Amino acid sequence: MVLKEKRENVLLLTLNRPEKLNALTGALLDELHQALKEAQEDPGIRALLLTGAGRAFSAGQDLGEFGEGKPDYEAHLRRYNRVVEAMAGLEKPLVVAVNGPAAGAGLSLALWGDLRLASQEATFTTAFARIGLVPDSGMSFLLPRMVGLAKAQELLLLSPRLSAQEAMALGLVHRVVPGERLMEEALALAQELSQGPTRAYALTKKLLLETYRLSLTEALALEAILQGEAGRTQDHEEGVRAFREKRTPRFSGR
Numbered sequence: 400m401v402l403k404e405k406r407e408n409v410l411l412l413t414l415n416r417p418e419k420l421n422a423l424t425g426a427l428l429d430e431l432h433q434a435l436k437e438a439q440e441d442p443g444i445r446a447l448l449l450t451g452a453g454r455a456f457s458a459g460q461d462l463g464e465f466g467e468g469k470p471d472y473e474a475h476l477r478r479y480n481r482v483v484e485a486m487a488g489l490e491k492p493l494v495v496a497v498n499g500p501a502a503g504a505g506l507s508l509a510l511w512g513d514l515r516l517a518s519q520e521a522t523f524t525t526a527f528a529r530i531g532l533v534p535d536s537g538m539s540f541l542l543p544r545m546v547g548l549a550k551a552q553e554l555l556l557l558s559p560r561l562s563a564q565e566a567m568a569l570g571l572v573h574r575v576v577p578g579e580r581l582m583e584e585a586l587a588l589a590q591e592l593s594q595g596p597t598r599a600y601a602l603t604k605k606l607l608l609e610t611y612r613l614s615l616t617e618a619l620a621l622e623a624i625l626q627g628e629a630g631r632t633q634d635h636e637e638g639v640r641a642f643r644e645k646r647t648p649r650f651s652g653r
């Protein structure tokens with residue numbers, strides 16, 4: 400259900416239920432969580448790329464999974480939440496290639512990417528309210544921070560289906576490319592990031608998440624602590640040396 404393929408220092412993860420538009424089941428979420436955990440622990444992986452197989456990125460929760468009746472979503476969400484924690488806490492850059500529709504929790508997974516590319520065919524919808532649910536998998540946290548409160552209200556209450564261009568105008572994705580070039584461009588980006596200063600990237604990601612809930616004084620203090628850590632990496636030393644020698648740095652991720 401989740402394909403894993405290592406390409407040099409990049410781990411390519413593909414949500415693989417194309418016949419169900421990569422709708423998310425408990426088993427798929429568990430596989431995704433396991434893959435993220437392994438990637439986090441593997442020093443040979445320095446960037447990840449997540450995409451969907453077939454014509455969709457992901458239709459969100461598989462609405463057929465629970466059959467009839469009232470599902471215990473509160474319990475089920477623990478499986479989503481540990482995936483989201485793993486994505487948010489991933490100490491390596493994550494590129495997401497949105498190859499088609501991204502809906503509900505499928506959209507949430509896409510938004511947890513650090514850099515998000517979309518094909519011209521991709522569409523985006525929060526979908527939750529259409530089936531009488533609240534935003535989950537971190538969307539209530541992330542969406543207003545990405546697009547502002549007013550736009551988040553509109554996207555969550557009305558669930559419009561946005562085109563890739565509309566999503567880019569809102570900042571939900573960084574770049575839109577023709578479908579046939581999506582994977583090539585996303586992989587090139589992931590490969591570029593996999594040769595970058597991995598520790599500085601991890602600390603930057605941490606700062607961007609943490610500073611939302613901090614005062615300016617606390618944010619400045621955290622920047623100083625994390626800069627201290629970045630300043631002690633071999634990659635910082637190499638970056639400064641390369642600058643002085645007027646050459647491209649060769650970062651090792653240490």
Ligand code: T3D
Nearest residue numbers: 422458459460461462463472475476500502503504505526
């Ligand atoms: O704890 C918890 O589990 C709660 C967590 C909830 C998190 C969530 O994600 S809630 C939101 C769930 N997702 C949705 O409500 C999205 C529903 N789907 C759509 O809005 C659209 O299908 C899409 C925008 C994803 C794609 O539209 P389109 O026009 O490209 O395809 P389609 O014709 O609507 O769908 C094609 C087939 O996929 C269709 O089946 P059929 O008629 O060919 O047999 C459709 O029923 C099926 N499908 C689409 N989404 C889902 C799905 N089947 C199961 N689960 C789905 N989410």
